[in-house]
Every structure is written in C-alpha cells, then in structure tokens.
C-alpha cells in the first residue's frame with residue numbers, strides 16, 4: 001500500500017507500507033546502526049518513536065527471538081529505505097515484515113532515508129505521522145500532528161510482575177523503567193540474582209529485598225516526566241547502597257540530585273558513538289540511544305563529577321558521585337547491539353557491591 005510520512009514542519013515523504021499498515025503518530029528519530037535491528041525494535045526506550053534507519057538495507061537476516069531485548073517491539077513505526085524480501089540466516093525465526101504485522105508495528109519503506117535524516121539533523125527531531133492508502137488528506141494529517149502530545153511510556157514498559165533472574169550470591173534490585181534484557185544478562189553472568197521492581201516502587205519495597213546494590217535501567221521518553229521515580233531515587237541515594245544507572249536511570253539520578261536535563265537537537269542513536277573517560281583519558285566506542293542529556297552546567301561539583309563526555313558534541317555521558325558508591329552512564333555498556341568496550345562497568349558495580357568477579 002502507498003504510505004506517506006509527514007513531519008511537523010509540513011514536509012512529506014512518499015513510500016510504501018509494510019508491517020502493520022495503520023496510521024500512526026510518533027516522534028521521528030534516526031539511528032545510524034548498520035545492524036542490530038532486532039535489538040532496536042525490542043528496546044523499550046524507543047516506545048512511541050518512529051525510527052528511521054540510515055543504513056539502506058534492513059531485514060536481510062530476519063528476526064531471531066533470542067536476540068530480543070524485551071518481550072515485543074515497542075517502537076511507534078519503523079522507517080527504512082529497503083526491506084529485504086529474503087531473511088537469510090539459520091537462526092531466523094520470522095521475517096521482519098511478518099514480525100511487524102504480528103506485533104502491530106507500522107512500517108514504511110522505499111523512501112529516501114538519507115534525505116530524511118539530513119532534515120532531522122538540520123531541523124531537529126520532529127513529531128510526525130504516517131498515513132496509508134490512496135486518499136490521504138494532508139491538511140487533516142497536519143492537524144493531527146500539531147495536536148499530538150508526546151507521552152511518557154515508562155508506566156507501560158515497566159514490568160510489574162517482579163520477575164527474578166539468576167541465582168547468584170549478589171542481590172541486585174533492578175528499577176525497571178523499560179529495561180533492556182542484556183543489562184540483566186550482564187548482571188546474572190557476573191553472579192547476581194536480579195529482581196525487577198516497577199518504575200514507581202518505593203524505597204521501602206526495594207530495601208525489603210535486602211539488595212547489595214540497585215541497578216537503574218534505561219527507558220523511554222523525557223526523564224523529567226518520571227516524577228515519582230525521581231522522588232524515590234532521592235531517598236535511595238541517601239540510604240548508602242551502591243547504585244549503577246544506565247541511560248534513563250542516569251538521567252533520573254541526576255534529576256534526583258537537583259541537576260537538570262535538556263533535549264538534544266537530534267539525539268544520539270547508533271552503535272559507534274565515541275565517549276571519553278575523563279579519569280583514564282581513554283576513548284571507548286559505545287552503543288547509544290537517547291534524546292535527552294544531563295546539563296553539565298547544573299552538575300554540583302560538591303555532589304558529582306562528570307566522568308564521561310561525548311567526543312561528538314561534548315555532552316555529559318557519565319557521572320561519578322562523590323559518595324563513592326553511585327555512578328551512572330548515558331551510553332549502553334550492555335551493548336546489544338553494539339561494541340562491548342565498556343562492559344567493565346558491570347565489573348566495577350560488582351566490586352562496589354563487595355562481590356568478586358566471575
């Protein structure tokens with residue numbers, strides 16, 4: 001079916017629908033990764049976003065359920081140049097088109113994704129809408145985009161079941177704001193028992209598990225919308241447990257300490273983002289997926305130091321708190337997909353919890 005993407009600035013891009021061909025409103029962002037689309041589709045941090053892949057051919061190795069980062073794809077829409085008609089991989093469970101249909105994720109292909117990406121880079125991330133069919137009413141689309149308000153998906157993606165993973169001796173309470181499962185795998189592999197807590201769990205609920213440390217997960221949307229989580233983190237920080245935060249978890253801890261966050265023009269989404277470790281004076285290549293960052297000017301030097309910065313735009317990529325027990329990063333040390341350079345941060349967390357590495 002014919003598909004049309006309209007951005008909030010009124011620009012339109014024509015293409016063809018695939019996946020679940022139903023009209024959708026989303027925030028349009030781009031990702032520069034050349035592979036790892038299964039991980040991307042199932043990363044809850046993309047909830048509600050229409051993701052444009054800059055790499056032109058997507059779907060050629062199909063979908064392997066074992067690579068999923070959560071139970072289903074969460075993103076609002078998937079926008080690619082060309083969808084491979086052949087899913088060629090011995091591990092493949094289902095092809096991309098069928099997977100998106102089954103999970104009700106609208107797809108759009110056959111558009112000039114590089115031209116679209118240039119627009120998003122120059123004008124910034126924008127709201128947008130994809131409509132399907134022959135009779136598309138442009139004026140009605142524009143109206144809907146203008147009225148569209150981005151919401152926080154954290155309550156939807158956060159798990160309320162209190163699942164427990166692993167059976168190791170180190171007890172980790174995981175604040176689940178929309179966790180990528182590789183964070184859990186990285187902890188279990190290092191000898192942890194990980195129990196998930198919903199985004200709005202109170203400090204008392206978390207402490208009742210008698211954790212050795214708390215892991216703050218990644219998650220979707222504007223960190224400032226997570227008011228209840230920020231309140232609980234303020235109290236948890238003072239309790240004295242080791243805390244490791246990733247991406248949204250990093251932003252929430254910063255807000256809990258009274259630092260500020262702001263929205264980047266077009267975000268960092270890809271698997272080759274260089275960050276500099278300011279202490280070690282080393283650069284690592286990292287996987288990233290975020291639209292917001294901590295404002296360096298608001299970081300109180302009596303409370304925390306900036307530990308990592310982006311080599312691309314100098315923005316804050318990590319904080320080390322002065323109490324010596326709390327550290328957080330904006331990038332994804334669990335990778336999946338992406339480079340494994342910063343996996344040592346999980347070892348650092350294990351050490352802080354008094355455990356020995358396995």
Ligand SMILES: NC(=O)CC[C@H](N)C(=O)O
Pocket residue numbers: 045217218219220221222223246247248249289290291292293
């Ligand atoms: N991956 C994440 O946790 C993203 C954090 C936040 N939603 C952002 O876009 O900045």
